[in-house]
Amino acid sequence: MNSNRFDVVTVGNAIMDVLVHVNEAFLATHALHKGTMPAVECSGGSAANTAVGIAALGGQVAYVGKVNDDPLGRAFLYDINTAGVQCVTPPLREGPPTGRCLILVTPDAQRTMNTYLGACVALGPDDIDPALIQNARITYLEGYQWDAPMAKEAIRKAADLARASRKKVALSLSDPFCVERHRVEFYTLVRYHVDILFANEAEIMSLYQTTTFDDAVQAVRRHCVMAAISRGEKGSVITTADTVHVIDAVPVARVVDTTGAGDLFAAGFLYGLSQDKPPALCARIGSLCAAEIIGHFGARPERSLADWVKERFG
Amino acid sequence: MNSNRFDVVTVGNAIMDVLVHVNEAFLATHALHKGTMPAVECSGGSAANTAVGIAALGGQVAYVGKVNDDPLGRAFLYDINTAGVQCVTPPLREGPPTGRCLILVTPDAQRTMNTYLGACVALGPDDIDPALIQNARITYLEGYQWDAPMAKEAIRKAADLARASRKKVALSLSDPFCVERHRVEFYTLVRYHVDILFANEAEIMSLYQTTTFDDAVQAVRRHCVMAAISRGEKGSVITTADTVHVIDAVPVARVVDTTGAGDLFAAGFLYGLSQDKPPALCARIGSLCAAEIIGHFGARPERSLADWVKERFG
Secondary structure: OOOOOEEEEEEOOOEEEEEEEOOHHHHHHOOOOOOOOOEEEEEOOHHHHHHHHHHHOOOOEEEEOOOEOOHHHHHHHHHHHHOOOEEOOOOEOOOOOOEEEEEEEOOOOOEEEEEEOHHHHHOOHHHOOHHHHHOEEEEEEEHHHHHOHHHHHHHHHHHHHHHHOOOEEEEEOOOHHHHHHOHHHHHHHHHHOOOEEEEEHHHHHHHHOOOOHHHHHHHHHHHOOEEEEEOHHHOEEEEOOOOEEEEOOOOOOOOOOOOOHHHHHHHHHHHHHHOOOOHHHHHHHHHHHHHHHHOOOOOOOOOOHHHHHHHHHO | OOOOOEEEEEEOOOEEEEEEEOOHHHHHHOOOOOOOOOEEEEEOOHHHHHHHHHHHOOOOEEEEOOOEOOHHHHHHHHHHHHOOOEEOOOOEOOOOOOEEEEEEEOOOOOEEEEEEOHHHHHOOHHHOOHHHHHOEEEEEEEHHHHHOHHHHHHHHHHHHHHHHOOOEEEEEOOOHHHHHHOHHHHHHHHHHOOOEEEEEHHHHHHHHOOOOHHHHHHHHHHHOOEEEEEOHHHOEEEEOOOOEEEEOOOOOOOOOOOOOHHHHHHHHHHHHHHOOOOHHHHHHHHHHHHHHHHOOOOOOOOOOHHHHHHHHHO
């Protein structure tokens, strides 16, 4: 691999999203009539979306994630490379096909996801190149990886390498069910191995099993160096060693699809951190990126985020 | 006066509210047709509303405010005494009539206020009984008082007495225009003489002249022992020496009239503090009181807040 310094390396499940527009009645009945739903395939995967967001902001970014060498996998690699992200993980030549996620989008812009991990479960410690991690300022890990035992080992290796080189480790809790499944492991990880935690409101409350949002905020503040908690239209809350920041969401004319909002918030925040911006400004950049992504279908930016951030924050 | 200990003494403009229901077109045209608007008179005044809220929570509370000995003034004193608040300020026997506020309530539950201060401007240092302040845990002052020079002197005397007796001084910024008029004085007051600051989002941003809410939060945190900032449906933010709390609003089935929301938030918060509750719980009690008041017309509670708080928080 290239020995350039990276701002961020992200590690996660390489997933193709299959987006389908449905109404509430569909979700209520689960009555799927073949051929009635036009589907749109596009590259996804939480940490991959974040990597593409960082590239769109002008950051130097690499991605570690496993696809199969099948048409969906080649499309995934084509998309992520074209977006300016360096992806060096060798695809599987046999075994399970590229992972995919059926995303049902209802008129209220909420998403219901059904994921088949496929080739993702084959990501292992050998896919973690020590030089890559050692040359990145921040290594960003996806909580979803805990669902695959080999991928979890890969994550542990990446986190250990980053810390041993005095680089930052960031973790996304990914989703509240994921936190439910792995609470004890996540708790220990956050306490001892993570510098920057990303979570939404439901995830952070699940991690600390609190009944109020503020109790979770105070718990994570005592627990973790820095946490960036996104709250949808309520904005975000950033905890640091010194204080707690309360950041408003960037208003959006029309919310079309919330897929990727958290991933792009993380992209903006991580990009800001890699440029040594203060935490509150990192959150504002994150909010702007999230606002871009929820204004259209799909979880990859459709405009130059770098220009937008420059216009807004100079 | 009675030498009992008070939880809180509040000092403010004694005002009768005259509530009128209007539509947006009325506000746009200012075309007032006599007799077309049924008016409801009820006792108001920001710090008086707060005092009544504290009494409804079961707190021991006194109120300092000046009315005229006219029908509106007698109604004001009858209401506040009946609510369980001790009011010992002698009414004016001559001079300006009792102060009043015409409140135009539009269908979106927002209020437009037009205040005539009347007798309020006659409140002076002689109305501040040292024993009253010295025997109260918290003295709560209304920013509106800065609009009347004699009342301002009364406020200064109350604040000095409270601090000299090692009691707490609380201040409400009252409204963003009030902050605009008295920014330098408020700034100095908050820095050197206030233990607990109450403000809403617009007021705190005006005080520190910031363009973002978070910048104001960080400024007040460095500046003031404790600040309780209410944000309407966005909840409240509490800053302390140690941390920042982010508290959700209590959901309300239907917002009828937001008059008094800030006053009752302050009532709940102050009552909690006087009972040595932690700041986050004080804010939750405040949010519950605010939720009660915006569910009906008028700025005085219509149910036992004590029972409601007990039911909710034990």
